[in-house]
Amino acid sequence: MSTIWAASEEGIQLVKTAIKSKGLSQTDFCKKLQTEAGISKSTYDRLCRGENIRLENLEVICDLLKLDVEKVKKILVSSSLESIPDIPVFYGRDKELAELKSQITNNQRVVIISGIPGVGKTSISVKIVNHFMEEQGKFKHFFWRDVKNSRDLKDLIYSILEPFVTEKELNEVHSSNDGGIFQLTKFLMKEPCLIILNSWNDLFKERELAGCYKEGFEDYGELLKRIAKINHNSCIVITTSEEPRELTELQNNSQIYSMKLEGLDLNNYQNLFNSIPNNSEIITGEVIDFCKGNPLAMRIFVNKCQSLLGDGKKININQLKTFFYDDWVELQYKRLSDIEQNIVDFFTLKNGVSKRACLFQEDNFNLLKTTYTDGDLDRGIYSLIKRDLIHIIEGDEIYYELNYYILNYVVVVLWTEEIKKIGTVPNTRIFDLQIPIEDVSILGDNQSPKTIDGIRREIENIIKDDKLTVSKKWDKIKQLQI
Incomplete structure (x- = not known):
């Protein structure tokens, strides 16, 4: 400290x-x-x-x-920032930074910064800490904690209070029935603090709808509610790829502010590309468009290009789609519940976009209703929205749009590579169908194996065929051979 x-x-x-x-x-x-x-x-x-x-x-x-x-x-002034990451390169976000500074200056008690992995939530929160440390006067104490390293809420609160309170008060944290929240709020009322809790989404269960806390971590949700409701001059900022469920309950509370972070604008994204050595030949308009303003996506892409192709080599968009994906996208997909994965597969067959009005009227979707009710499907879609994996497009009619990375991950990794590996369409959850391997020719008509890239393009062409219903698209994908 x-x-x-x-x-x-x-x-x-x-x-x-x-x-x-x-x-x-x-x-x-x-x-x-x-x-x-x-x-x-x-x-x-x-x-x-x-x-x-x-x-x-x-x-x-x-x-x-x-x-x-x-x-x-x-x-x-004190700061406990031992684990705060170094952010040597940072471009843009002027508007977002100004808004966050304003909200915190105006005594917002809870600030939630959400968005898909890699979009820059941690980076912007580091800038927030640096700003208020330089502009002394608003806060007396600064804390940075990555909650994925916390065992439970009591341990987190103990680590914050330990330098400042008596041994008796510390013992009260461990013996409390509310995870130490009362002891923390008492301190926050007396000593203005800025507390950053990074990676809040790591408190949530995998394979469940968004925002469902792991067993033993439910007190964190209560912490947000209590901090938002109690009168004090401190602020807790959380970064998360899944919005906590408490946000819905507290959305009418003027002391809580939520910002969903989108991708960088084109100019700042180009500047970020240019900050990486030996990449001038790699960067094309297609690459920038494909990465959708996500800084992590860009870094993964450039590193793979330089590792696989050498410095200064161009890559076409089909190669990009084939080897772009990394653990960060796969982990997002694997966190989803069964119903969310079903919905993602459905949207993939719709090339990522569907009207809400016809969503539950598709003939193929009726098959899902043998397992799920309309209410289940609504909750699944809402959960994907909270994860920032489905976006709402408003106009004369309401459309849903699937996140670009997840859509391409399903096509490139789940379907394409599985067809190449086992000789059949993978057992995706849609309609719970699978073609037995023995019923599928292992070689094409010319007896030469197809490339993964070729399979992917066939799948993409089927998906983009607007003349086909979703069920017919699925039938055609099932008939693909390697």
């Missing part, structure tokens, strides 16, 4: 009284400080004004005056 110290008001009076009791004037004491300890008059003046002073200098002054430094000092 990094701490900036000062003398408290009571401490300043103790110092002045001790100087007077020794029969010294302020001027005489300053000369003594300079002669015996090498401490300047300006340092003593800062102490008397309650401004920051190095702890070792404060200890020397107290030693000379035979004072207990613990009764004189106070924490002016």
Whole structure:
């Protein structure tokens, strides 16, 4: 922990009284400080004004005056930022940064920054911390915690309070029935804090609808509600790829603010590309469009290009789609519940877009209703919206659009590579159908294996054929051979 110290008001009076009791004037004491300890008059003046002073200098002054430094000092500003990441390159986000600074300055108690992985949530939260540390006055203490490293809420709160409260109060955290929330809120009411809780989505279960807490981590949801409702001058900022369910409950609370972070605009994205060495020949308009303004997507793409093709080599968009995907997309897909994966597969067959009005009228979707009700499907779609994997397009009619990365992941990785591997369409969840391997020719008509890229293009052409219903598209995909 990094701490900036000062003398408290009571401490300043103790110092002045001790100087007077020794029969010294302020001027005489300053000369003594300079002669015996090498401490300047300006340092003593800062102490008397309650401004920051190095702890070792404060200890020397107290030693000379035979004072207990613990009764004189106070924490002016402290920061516990040991795990905060370094962000050497940062472009754009001026509008978003200005809005977040304004909301926090105007005493928002909870700020939620959401968006798909890699879009820049952590980076912008680091900039927020740096801004308020430089503009001292709003907050006294700064904390950065990555919640994926937290065992439970009590441990998190204990680590925040430990330097500032008594042992008795710390014991109350561990013995409390609310995860230590009462002890934390009491501290926040007294000491203005900015707390960043990064990767909030790691508190949620996999294979469940969005925002469902893991067993033993439910107290985190209660923390958000209590922090939003209690009167104080602190702020908790969370970053997450899944909006917490508490946001819906608190959406009418003026003390909670939510920002969904979108991709970078074209100019700043181009600047980010240009900051990577030896990439000038790699960058094309197709590449920028494909990465959709996502900084992580860009870094993965450029690194793979340089590793597989060497520096300065161009790549076409079909190659890009074939080897672009990395763990960050796969992990997103694997976190989804069964119903969400079903819906993703359906939207993939619709080339990523469907009207809401006809969503539940498709002949193929009726087959899903043997397992799911309309309410189940609505909840699944809502969950995908909370994960930022389905977007709502409003106009004369409401459309849903599937996230571009997930759509291409299903085509390129799940379907294409599985067909290549086992000789048949994979057992995706749509309609729970699968063609037995023995019924599928392992070689094409010319007896030469098709490439993965060729399979992918066949699937894409079927998906993009607007003349086919979704069920007919699925039938044609099932008939693909390698």
